[in-house]
Amino acid sequence: MGRRWSSFTVPAEGISGGLILLWKTAVGYVDVVTVSRYAAHMVVSSKEGETWLMTAVYASNQLEQQKLLWEELVGLGNLGLPWLVGGDFNAILAVEEKRSRATVTLGPKSSNFAKFVEEAGVCDLGYEGVPFTWCNNQSGDNRIWVRLDRALANPEWVRMFPGSRVLHLDRSSSDHAPLLVQAQGTPERRRRPFRFELYWMEYKECRDIIARSWRGTAHGNPMHGFNHKIMNMQRYLGLWSKAGLGCLETEMKAVRMEIQRLEERDAREELDAADFTNLRCCYNRRAALSRQINLKWLQRSRLKWVQEGDRNTHFFHLTTTLRGRRNKIQRLRSKEGEWTQDQEHIAKEFLEHYEELWGPNTAERWELP
Known part of the structure; x- marks a missing residue:
């Protein structure tokens, strides 16, 4: 060689x-x-x-x-x-x-x-x-x-x-x-960084992925276990959103065109049972899409300060530093009411909280009307 x-x-x-x-x-x-x-x-x-x-x-x-x-x-x-x-x-x-x-x-x-x-x-x-x-x-x-x-x-x-x-x-x-x-x-x-969309919670598949990510026993260091479950959840949610969800605005446009077509036909002649059912489904889907789009842009509006801060380097670094100090958890009160400053105990409390939150009965708690 x-x-x-x-x-x-x-x-x-x-x-x-x-x-x-x-x-x-x-x-x-x-x-x-x-x-x-x-x-x-x-x-x-x-x-x-x-x-x-x-x-x-x-x-x-x-x-x-x-x-x-x-x-x-x-x-x-x-x-x-x-x-x-x-x-x-x-x-x-x-x-x-x-x-x-x-x-x-x-x-x-x-x-x-x-x-x-x-x-x-x-x-x-x-x-x-x-x-x-x-x-x-x-x-x-x-x-x-x-x-x-x-x-x-x-x-x-x-x-x-x-x-x-x-x-x-x-x-x-x-x-x-x-x-x-x-x-x-x-x-x-x-x-593109991972961003959890609020409207995803309206889909049962999303709630199931989150629940599966938090089930099971964490081994070793609690913080490693917490990070591992977060990373898995991000990965599977990302794959699901790419495969199962399209652009909301594009779908809304298609639904509105279908509603317009059926309403124009209904104005000329009475719809048969299948077309009438399809029209009702389109109305329901339009309402759901409207709600999801509003949630999407509400979430975007709350991130606007990041874009404004990015135009001013000093402001961006200052606010990021201050937010990092505020976001650091110095101590935490456990379910038993006791305060702890030990970082490993804090990580364990977080892990147990989310495992309990997304436990076996998750689907019942999050079922939408």
């Missing part, structure tokens, strides 16, 4: 396991600090001055071996360093990450993997490309696709590389697709 490349190898045991690490010397200094059978950990110091931790993973397919690996990785997550961990985890987090003829369910491997993600305080960096990274290369009903490979990172690493991307590349001679992680300090384009 020449002087421009360096490498490190974790030997395989038989025909399983094994890792090969390759890097260009031009990227900076890479120090492999510790290795185990299924992971290699290295400190990367770039010439630009960034220093962060990277872990390459090739997880076993055996449940007990996976448990030991997750315990090893959780310890690294508690170091507080910017951390990227990627590779073949041999587990999935959602049923959508596997496609096969048989019914897909989440077993103990998925539960343990999800517990590790939560306790380590990392998040999935997502991907671009084909949604699956592994295929059994069989045909017909026996063909199986799974997302076994991914890249995870903690908030410190994401802040260091806010423009990072993960690409699923084409499979060639392997049953796995290569992952390309592009660590970029500045995003190529400004991503």
Whole structure:
């Protein structure tokens, strides 16, 4: 490979396991600090001055071996360093990450993997490309696709590389697709921030997603558990809104045109039962859309101060600083009436409150008349 490349190898045991690490010397200094059978950990110091931790993973397919690996990785997550961990985890987090003829369910491997993600305080960096990274290369009903490979990172690493991307590349001679992680300090384009729309609460699907996000037991640090559930809720609400909701104004225009068509026909001749029912449904949908559009623009009007502040840099920074001071929770009174200043106890109270708020009886409480 020449002087421009360096490498490190974790030997395989038989025909399983094994890792090969390759890097260009031009990227900076890479120090492999510790290795185990299924992971290699290295400190990367770039010439630009960034220093962060990277872990390459090739997880076993055996449940007990996976448990030991997750315990090893959780310890690294508690170091507080910017951390990227990627590779073949041999587990999935959602049923959508596997496609096969048989019914897909989440077993103990998925539960343990999800517990590790939560306790380590990392998040999935997502991907671009084909949604699956592994295929059994069989045909017909026996063909199986799974997302076994991914890249995870903690908030410190994401802040260091806010423009990072993960690409699923084409499979060639392997049953796995290569992952390309592009660590970029500045995003190529400004991503639209997640914004919860008030009118979403009128949809049962939205309330169900929120309820599912808050159910289940949080493991490890309460703040990690709280953040993990918030991130999951944002992700699934975003996917739902893109797939199931369109532009309110566009739909309103279409509904009004349909009402006009039916009313003009009703003026010329009596509508039959089907058209009359359709007209009543259009009236109801117009009323619902009008209410949702009003909620949408009411919410926008409350954010106008951000736009005004952005035109005045001093005002923007001052108000942001003051809001940050006001928003910091110094102490909290528990359900028992006792005050606490311990940040871990405060996080636990928040977590328990929202788990109770969105518990099993949520649907009954939020059912609209």
